[in-house]
Amino acid sequence: MPEPVIKLKINGMAVEARPGMTVLECARSHGLFIPSLCDLEGLPAFAGCRLCLVEIARRPHRSPACQTLVEEGMEIVTSSPALEELRLATFELILSEHPYFCLMCQEKAGCDELKTTMVKALEPGGCLFCPRDGDCELQRVAEYLKLKRVAYEFEDRGQSLWQSDPFLTHNPNLCILCGRCVRVCSEVRGENVLSFIGRGPQTAIGTFLERNLRESDCSFCGACLDVCPVAAFSERGVTAVRGRRIYEHSFICPLCGSLCELEAEYLEDARLRRIIPESSGGPVHGLACARGRFGLREIDDLVRGELFPVLQEDRRLLSVTWEEALAAAGSLLKKYRPEGIALVSSGSVTADSLLAFYQLGHLLRTDNLYYFYPEAFLDRIAAFENQHGIEVRRKVDFKELERYRTFVLVDTDLKSEALAFWLEVKKELRRGARLLVLDSGLNGCGQTAGVNLRCLPGKEAEALLALLKRVVLKSPQLSFYAGYHRLLDELNSWPEERLTRESGLGQAELDRAAEILLGSSPALFIFGERFLRQPRWAENLAALWNLQLRLESGLLPVTGKANELLIPGFKNLFGLKTLTSTEKIEEAIRAGQIKALYVLGDLPLEDKPELLIVQKPLRSGLAEKADIFFTSGSCLESGGFLVDLAGRIKCGPRELRIPGTETRPADIDIISRLAETLGQSLEIEGYRGILESMLGEEPARNRGGSLSYLPMLAVFREPGKSTEFEIGTTGRPEELEVIVGDSLDHYGGLAMANLSPGFKAIRNPDWLWLNPRDGDRLGFMEGQKVVLETADGGLALEVKYSSGLRPGTAFICPVLDDSKKIKLFGQGIIKGTVRIKNE
Secondary structure (H helix, E strand, C coil): CCCCCEEEEECCEEEEECCCCEHHHHHHHCCCCCCCCCCCCCCCCCCCCCCCEEEECCCCCCEECCCCECCCCCEEECCCHHHHHHHHHHHHHHHCCCCCHHHHCCCCCCHHHHHHHHHHHHCCCHHHCCCCCCCCHHHHHHHHHCCCCCCCCCCCCCCCCECCCCCEEECCCCCCCCCHHHHHHHHHCCCCCCEEECCHHHCEEECHHHCCCCCCCCCCCCHHHHHCCCCCEEECCCCCCCCCCCEEEEEECCCCCCCCEEEEEECCCCCEEEEEECCCCCCHHHCCCHHHHHHHHHHHHHHCCCCCCEEEECCEEEECCHHHHHHHHHHHHCCCCHHHEEEEECCCCCHHHHHHHHHHHHHCCCCCEEEECCCCHHHHHHHHHHHHCCCCCCCCCHHHHHHCCEEEEECCCHHHHCHHHHHHHHHHHHCCCEEEEECCCCCCCHHHCCEEECCCCCCHHHHHHHHHHHHHHHCCCCCCCECHHHHHHHHHHCCHHHHHHHHCCCHHHHHHHHHHHHHCCCEEEEECHHHCCCCCHHHHHHHHHHHHHHCCCEEEECCCCCCHHHHHHHHHHHCCEEECCCHHHHHHHHCCCCCEEEEECCCCCCCCCCEEEEEECCCCHHHHHCCEEEECCCCCCEEEEEECCCCCEEEEEEECCCCCCCCCCCHHHHHHHHHHHCCCCCCHHHHHHHHHHHHHCCCCCCCCCCCECCCCHHHHCCCCCCCCCCCCCCCCCCCEEEEECCCCCEECCEEHHHHCHHHHHHCCCCEEEECHHHHHHHCCCCCCEEEEEECCEEEEEEEEECCCCCCCEEEECCCCCCHHHHHHHHHCEEEEEEEECCC
């Protein structure tokens, strides 16, 4: 059925529009410019700047184009002498508190009277240094209105600049109070960090209690930079480029399963100027996070510093040509029997490179093909399905989200782990959907939630069953799926007091959560890898299955890594085996079973075989031990296929090209050339078809027959413990329950916090998060160096406070760069004591 069309006239021209469009959107879709400084695509109109007023026939007053919906037969005038006079007067009022001299400067000889612009609002800059010069929306409006003079004398506000935060600065003296940054921060990103503060002439953009952004839990996504129409928010180190050549290079950020499309701007000397969201696909404020736009920028020079392969001979490092390195690798690999060769991949490698890598393994006739996968997320879901004869879907379907009225996040912080998914959920929350969070650890989405259920660590199953019992009591109608009466008998055998005690949740919050689930249906239960990375993961998933089945809701796991959805396909196609730790490989190396190891990405190995080949963008970590190191192009330099959490194949440009500069080959090109030295060739042309086939394969549905409830007798095999942990006297080490999170802030084997002071300030993987009450009782101060003692050894950390944790609970989020951290990560929840570090 064709979509209905509305016919109207704009400036006498007949045009068509879709129902629901505003006059501003309609005009822009037909190439007509209407000035506006406060509207944001995708959000309801703010109508604050009043520059977009238009005249509509048969209406007595002028109407804001951003708020007025199109109607059949409407006749609109967007420009007339009276309108432009009104706009000019309004614009001059806006400029009365913004340095406006650069808007009128024509570089004339008598510019001495205007050189105040060189000290633009107490900050050295002006048009020569302003990063918005040439891309300033005030300049665009001034040009449209043919601004010649301003009737008001400029008076600087004299407000202090924000200079203490990493990555960005804020000059409130340049702010025009359009409100864009406030709206994108709260309504789009869900951060709620920025707001209007003060009254009258003192109105400004600020934070709660005027804290800096770090203290306000800002995630530094950079959306405020993207939407600011002037340079009130600006990125550190980025200045104007008027008259200079800029090379723009689009690429796919592989640091999580969202796969945001970004754009890198390079200067003529190949220095990276900045990374911004790619704008061709929609609003830029709906993409990117700190790790993609700031983390990659800060390590780019280091990553691109090594152009040639390295051979290690007699403990000497030799930089050689590609032909020499590939010939050496080929001749050495031919010396080993297939059973003595192993190939292991890890990290943010493109999907086509993975295909080439494993195909090379088949050409070498080895069965030792591995994927380093410490999360074991999809593996555990598959094992659960096989045991119970059910199916849990894998792919996120963004189009389906609009049918859900409640979203329940279970042990997943979508802001950090799956930003693209979070922004889509946030759209539904703006439309009236509800949000619940169930998490024993830190969760940045909790402040947005209607109910934030902070259960005891490892007690998610009890929390879900307590919630299920409240749902059954409040809505006692029968469910017709098999096993329901057995489940009711089990629930009846567990008193509510025991469920609440075991879970650590209060009756009032459980009641409120149950009311939301029953009153705003259907619900979608979304769980992350931390939900299954703990000893009782099967009980967790069974409890969640039963709750969603009783509510007839949706159930969805969120894969946090690029290409994670391809793992089952690689297993079927190549016989791939997943590694949850490095122990198996190290044992095989020590036993002499693996003599030659080829690693694509990074792997925290302590033992080295006879031959070690490592391929990744930077010679760090395991690459420092390599006999042959292939330095491959980073994600900014070379493209390829990547698969996101929705199962979509995304493809970035193949190569970064800046005249006069050298680039490194992509992973797939290195693997292909190595295959040629072995007298083989890879079937690269058909790789996209193979990926599509792998993603299109669907497992058999409902393998056990009809949907049924799962037994929960195993949940209470052990007697319960106290709801709260007891903390001992000050200074005495007491055992804490430590939740081990997953850090995505690394690339090429490098932790961003170790290379970027900015990242170390906002997301340090060496932080030990404690509840302030625990810190006070144990005598620790924030920032103090401590050691977390565990059964598997100690970790040197730094105390960080968060009231988002329960007393007796700690949270760490290490980068997995050694075997000890991998072992702790695999356990998910550990016990530990904290002591002051002896320097």
